[in-house]
Amino acid sequence: MGPPLLQLFALSAAVLTGVTHGALHFETAQLEARHFAAFDAASFAKGPDPVQAACREFPGSEDWPSDTDWQRLNTTLNGALLKPLPPAAACYVGANYDAAKCRYLINNATTNHFYLDDPVTVLTQWTQGGTCLPALNATGICLQGGFPVYVVNATTVMHVQAAVNFARNKNIRLIIKNTGHDFGGRSVGAGSLSVWTHHLKSFEHMPRFSLGSYSGPAAHYGSGLETWELFNNMARYNITVVGAGGRTVGANGGWFASGGHGNLASFYGLAADQALEIHAVTADGKFVVANEEENTDLFFALRGGGGSTYGVVTSVIVKTYRPINLTTSTLSIACRPPANTNMRAPLAPISNTTHLVNSTELFWQALHIYFRFKRTVVDAGGVDWDYLYPLGNGSYSFRVRTTFPNTTTDQATRLLEPLYTAFTRAGLNITLDRAELRPAPYAGTLTPTPPATPLANTRYRSRLLPRAGWASDAAFNKTFAALRTAVQDGGYTLHGLAIGPTAEVAGWPGRGAAVNPAWREAVLHACLMTEQTGGLTAAAAKTEEARVQGYMKVIREASPGAGSYMNEGDPGEPEWQQAFYGANYRRLLEVKRARDPWGVFWAATTVGSEAWEVRTADGYPRSQNGRLCRVVK
Incomplete structure (x- = not known):
C-alpha cells in the first residue's frame, strides 16, 4: 500500500513528481509555483479541506467562479480553456444557427472523425439529457444539459494539473473525457469542468526495459492514443500490444482503467494486466509515477479499479510481445x-x-x-x-x-x-x-x-x-x-x-x-x-x-x-x-479516501461514488443532467 494520508502532504514534491523511467514529451511541462503565483485558485492542495460543501458549485450558484476567474485560469493554461457548445446548437434558431453545419452533422458527421474529435460529445446522449439533438428544422431550445460548461484541451501535464487544482479549490465538478466511448455517463456532467485527454498521443517503443520483477520489451504511450493509432505503431515496430476491439476506443483511458478486453484477452490477459508503470495527476494536483516499487496503492487501483476515480492518467508503460x-x-x-x-x-x-x-x-x-x-x-x-x-x-x-x-x-x-x-x-x-x-x-x-x-x-x-x-x-x-x-x-x-x-x-x-x-x-x-x-x-x-x-x-x-x-x-x-469490483472494493475504497479526501474525482458507480448523487430536475434515472450533491443520510 502507499503512504498514509497524513504522510502524503509531508512528502517532498521531488518524490511525488519523480518519474522512474522518463516522461513522454508532454509530461515534461509541469505546473510550477510561478504559474499560479498571483492566482491561488490553481495552486496545489495544502491538505484535506475541512469545509464540506453540500453540493458542487453550479452555474448561477453564489460561489460559481466569475468570468474573471475563468479568464485567469485560461491565462494559466496558455489558452487551452474552451467553452464549447453542443455541436447541434447549429440546428436551433438563434445566434448559433448555421444551416450548412446542421446539414453536415446529419449527413456527414457520422461517417468521419467529427464527433470523436469534438470536446464534449459522447456516444450516448441519454446520460447527457438529450438536450440538444441534431435535426433539420429543430424546434425548442438547445441547452448545455449534461455537457460540461468548460473544457481544458489538455496537451501537457501542466494543463491537467491546473484543471484539477482549479476544480478542487473552487468546488467545481470535474469530469474526464478521452475519446467519447462512454455508455454509462462517466464523461459528462452538468455544470462541470472537463479534462479532455484526447490529444495526449505520444508513443515510444522500448526494446529493452527493466523494472523490478520485469525485464523485457515495453511500450510507453499517452492516454489519448486511439486503438487504430496503437496498431499502426505495432506495425511500425513489429511488435504486439494488447489492444481494444474497436479501432477508435482509447488505448489508455476508461477502457484500460476498468480492465479492457480485446482479441488477446484469453491469450495474454486484459489491458490492465499489461501495465508496468502508470503516470497520473492525482487529486492534490501532483504528477506521480506508480509501479511495483513506488505509489503501490495507486499501481493497484489504476489497473482495473475504474476510471475517473483516483487520478487523471496521462501515460502508461506496458509489456509488448513478439508479432502474433x-x-x-x-x-x-x-x-x-x-x-x-x-x-x-x-x-x-x-x-x-x-x-x-x-x-x-x-x-x-x-x-x-x-x-x-x-x-x-x-x-x-x-x-x-x-x-x-x-x-x-x-x-x-x-x-x-x-x-x-x-x-x-x-x-x-x-x-x-x-x-x-x-x-x-x-x-x-x-x-x-x-x-x-x-x-x-x-x-x-x-x-x-x-x-x-x-x-x-x-x-x-x-x-x-x-x-x-x-x-x-x-x-x-x-x-x-x-x-x-x-x-x-x-x-x-x-x-x-x-x-x-x-x-x-x-x-x-x-x-x-x-x-x-x-x-x-x-x-x-x-x-x-x-x-x-x-x-x-x-x-x-x-x-x-x-x-x-x-x-x-x-x-x-x-x-x-x-x-x-x-x-x-x-x-x-x-x-x-460487488458487481463491478467484487472483493477488491474495500481496499479500493481505502485508496480512494486516502488519495482523494476532497472527492475531486466522481463518476457514477465508481469507487466511493455512493457518497454523492446527481439531482436532476426531471428525475430521469441515471442522467448526469443535474447538480452533483452529497447524499443526505
Whole structure:
C-alpha cells in the first residue's frame, strides 16, 4: 500500500513528481509555483479541506467562479480553456444557427472523425439529457444539459494539473473525457469542468526495459492514443500490444482503467494486466509515477479499479510481445421467418452464407450447442464476438466471429471440428467452411473508421458468466435458459463475448491488479443491449428500466456471486460495488479516501461514488443532467 494520508502532504514534491523511467514529451511541462503565483485558485492542495460543501458549485450558484476567474485560469493554461457548445446548437434558431453545419452533422458527421474529435460529445446522449439533438428544422431550445460548461484541451501535464487544482479549490465538478466511448455517463456532467485527454498521443517503443520483477520489451504511450493509432505503431515496430476491439476506443483511458478486453484477452490477459508503470495527476494536483516499487496503492487501483476515480492518467508503460497472428472463423445462423410476416430488420443484415433453419426450436438447439462450445474457445486462448437479434414472430438471427491467436489453419480446424460434429449429430446442416479460416497478423496498418453515431444511445446491462455455468449439463442448461428468456420473451438483443482472462493468463503483474475478480472465472461476457431514446419521459424510462432489470435478475440468479464489466455495464446495476469490483472494493475504497479526501474525482458507480448523487430536475434515472450533491443520510 502507499503512504498514509497524513504522510502524503509531508512528502517532498521531488518524490511525488519523480518519474522512474522518463516522461513522454508532454509530461515534461509541469505546473510550477510561478504559474499560479498571483492566482491561488490553481495552486496545489495544502491538505484535506475541512469545509464540506453540500453540493458542487453550479452555474448561477453564489460561489460559481466569475468570468474573471475563468479568464485567469485560461491565462494559466496558455489558452487551452474552451467553452464549447453542443455541436447541434447549429440546428436551433438563434445566434448559433448555421444551416450548412446542421446539414453536415446529419449527413456527414457520422461517417468521419467529427464527433470523436469534438470536446464534449459522447456516444450516448441519454446520460447527457438529450438536450440538444441534431435535426433539420429543430424546434425548442438547445441547452448545455449534461455537457460540461468548460473544457481544458489538455496537451501537457501542466494543463491537467491546473484543471484539477482549479476544480478542487473552487468546488467545481470535474469530469474526464478521452475519446467519447462512454455508455454509462462517466464523461459528462452538468455544470462541470472537463479534462479532455484526447490529444495526449505520444508513443515510444522500448526494446529493452527493466523494472523490478520485469525485464523485457515495453511500450510507453499517452492516454489519448486511439486503438487504430496503437496498431499502426505495432506495425511500425513489429511488435504486439494488447489492444481494444474497436479501432477508435482509447488505448489508455476508461477502457484500460476498468480492465479492457480485446482479441488477446484469453491469450495474454486484459489491458490492465499489461501495465508496468502508470503516470497520473492525482487529486492534490501532483504528477506521480506508480509501479511495483513506488505509489503501490495507486499501481493497484489504476489497473482495473475504474476510471475517473483516483487520478487523471496521462501515460502508461506496458509489456509488448513478439508479432502474433490471429485465425478467425465466422458463423451465421438464422431462423427462417414465417410467410407473410412483418419481420423487424436486424441490426446486421443476414448474408448469403447464413445457415437457415426452419423452426424456432432448431434455431435454439443450434445456439445451445454453440454456447456450450464457448468454454472450448476460451480454453484454447481464443475469444468470440456474437450478436443474437430477435426479429419478431419467432424469427432470429445469430452471427459470431471466433478468433484464435497464434494458431494455424489446421490447428483452428481441429479446434472447431467438435462444434460442427455436434451440429451434425443434432441433425443440423451446418458445416465448417475451411476456406474462411484465414490467419492474419494481429498488428497492421489501420485507418480511423468512424465510431457509432452518438444518436445510437446504446445502453448495456451485462454479466460475466463464470465457468461454474459450464461445469455440468444442468448448470449450463440453467445459464443458457436465462439468456434465451431475455431474448425470446424480453425481445432484447444479446451481445456475447467468449473470454477467459484467467489469473494464469494474466501472469505478472496482472495477478496483482484491481481487475474485477469475476473476470478471472469468466467464460462469457453477456450483454443485453437496448436503445435508450432521448425522447422517453422520466416515468417511461423508469418503467423500461424495471422491465429489463426483471430479465437481468433471471440471468443473475443463474450466476450467483458473478460480476459485471463496468465499461459495458449498467449505471443502474443493483449492488454495483460487488458487481463491478467484487472483493477488491474495500481496499479500493481505502485508496480512494486516502488519495482523494476532497472527492475531486466522481463518476457514477465508481469507487466511493455512493457518497454523492446527481439531482436532476426531471428525475430521469441515471442522467448526469443535474447538480452533483452529497447524499443526505
